[in-house]
Structures are given as C-alpha cells and as structure tokens.
Amino acid sequence: MKIATWNVNSLKVRLPQVLDWLAANQPDVLCLQETKLQDENFPLSEIAAAGYQTICCGQKTYNGVALLSKQPGCEIISGIPGLDDPQKRVVGAIYGDLRVVCIYVPNGEHVTSGKYQYKLKWLAALREWVCDMLGKHQKLVLLGDFNIAPEERDVHDAKLWEGQVLFSLPEREAFREILELGLVDSFRLFEQPEKSYTWWDYRMMAFRRNLGLRIDHILLSSQLAKECTSCVIDKATRKLDRPSDHAPVVVELQNAGTSPPHGSSEIPLITKPRD
DNA sequence: ATGGCCTTTATCAAAGGA
Numbered sequence: 001m002k003i004a005t006w007n008v009n010s011l012k013v014r015l016p017q018v019l020d021w022l023a024a025n026q027p028d029v030l031c032l033q034e035t036k037l038q039d040e041n042f043p044l045s046e047i048a049a050a051g052y053q054t055i056c057c058g059q060k061t062y063n064g065v066a067l068l069s070k071q072p073g074c075e076i077i078s079g080i081p082g083l084d085d086p087q088k089r090v091v092g093a094i095y096g097d098l099r100v101v102c103i104y105v106p107n108g109e110h111v112t113s114g115k116y117q118y119k120l121k122w123l124a125a126l127r128e129w130v131c132d133m134l135g136k137h138q139k140l141v142l143l144g145d146f147n148i149a150p151e152e153r154d155v156h157d158a159k160l161w162e163g164q165v166l167f168s169l170p171e172r173e174a175f176r177e178i179l180e181l182g183l184v185d186s187f188r189l190f191e192q193p194e195k196s197y198t199w200w201d202y203r204m205m206a207f208r209r210n211l212g213l214r215i216d217h218i219l220l221s222s223q224l225a226k227e228c229t230s231c232v233i234d235k236a237t238r239k240l241d242r243p244s245d246h247a248p249v250v251v252e253l254q255n256a257g258t259s260p261p262h263g264s265s266e267i268p269l270i271t272k273p274r275d
Numbered sequence: 276a277t278g279g280c281c282t283t284t285a286t287c288a289a290a291g292g293a
Contacts, residue, residue, distance in 0.1 A: 107293060
C-alpha cells in the first residue's frame, strides 16, 4: 500500500498537477492539505475520472483537507474530538485495517503571536486524541503538514531558525511528545539524502539554493512501522510551473490496508534500512 | 534573509502562509 501527503496550496491551482501525480504514482491514498475549497466546489468528477474517491473537509480561502483513495474509506472523521475549532484541518478514514488521519497543523505565524498559542493548544489536543486512537488502532498513520521541523538536520540553517516559528523548542517538544505516545517518523527509518526538506519558501530562490525545512511528516504506529519499506520526498513537483511550496512525502507499507493483520513473519526491507 | 513570492478575496491592497 502506498500512502502520500501533499500540501498543495490551493487545489484549484494545483489540480492538473495532482491529477498528473496520481496517474504517475498510483498511491492508494493521497492526503491533501490547504485545498482552500468549500466542499461544494471540490473537483469530484475530475478526481473520480482519475480513478479516485474523495473525502473532503474544506472551507473558503483557508485550510481544507482531503483524502483521495482508490478504495472507499469508512469511519470518516473530521476535526479533533473535543476541540472546538472552526478551521478545517483534520480528516480521517479507515481503509482495510488502516486508520488514516490527515492533518494540517496551524502555522503559528510568529512565536509572539496569538496564533502560536493556538498552534500549541491544537497540538496538545492532537496529542490527547492520538493517545486515544493508539489504544484503538494497531495500524495508525498520522500524516500531513505538521508545520514543525523536528530536529536541526531538518532545517537548512538551524542557527538562523533557532527560536523561530516552525523550529521553536515548544513546538519541537510537542512533536516529540506525540512521537513518544508510540509513533515513528517514517522518514528516519531509512537512509536519506543529506539536507532533505519538504518545504521551500517561494522567495529568494529558496528551492534552487535548497533553503528548506522538513515540516511534512508521515508518522506510523509501531505495528505499522514494521511494515514500512520506504519513505521518500518527491522533490520533482517543486520544479513544475506554478509549484506548491511543499513537496509530497510517500510511504510504502506491506500488508496494511488490504487484509486483516498477518502473522509475525519477517518482512524484507526494500530500501536501505538504517543500521 | 532587511525583503524578496504565491493565493485568495475583493479592490484600487490586504491578509495569510511558512
């Protein structure tokens, strides 16, 4: 099973790129963020013509998340339970034995901003919810735009970004606390190129100079991590005309999503395992 | 990196993103 996440920064603008990407990559599930579309304006027929079902949760102008999948999902959820939040940032569904949760974490704007406090509050609510879900679902994938670069190696210039939003210590601590519930950052299960990022500012020729941050993540429950055979960032999309400022991240999972859990047979790793 | 761009909505710029 192939699962991907991509902050498209307007699906209206990026729809042709998304359709091309689906055709070329054939993911089982593609999670989108920043669709910026109300549900009644979602391009359902174009997505269906590409062979994909849609579960969307959007609003006008800002935010908006969606799940595109080959098979229908069930137990659809939107928003964090118990968090009163009008912003459309969460959508989830179950595919086979896999619980998928697509998130668009608030940006935070600046560490002195009220939006930063909202971001931290939102992350605390997310943590509580993930804790619940891990008790219910052996196979959980939490993926999307986290708007947090977890470690120094995830930032092109850690000194420059020190204390700044996206890399401040409270945000990184919140990210770490979510991992400590029992999730694994799939990207770090494998050897990766140096200076791997998922977002580059539109300004200052940042992509050409690789001045980026790794802020889009695919986190896996420990049971699911055993089945993960690769995790890659698809930088090629950032070179297209009118690109999103984010690149997709893609994981391959064996067994998950198709049938009931298998026995505990050893699963060979396809891409280079670390250690 | 002083900022530099892109998207949306609604004007004759402003807000938000990261």
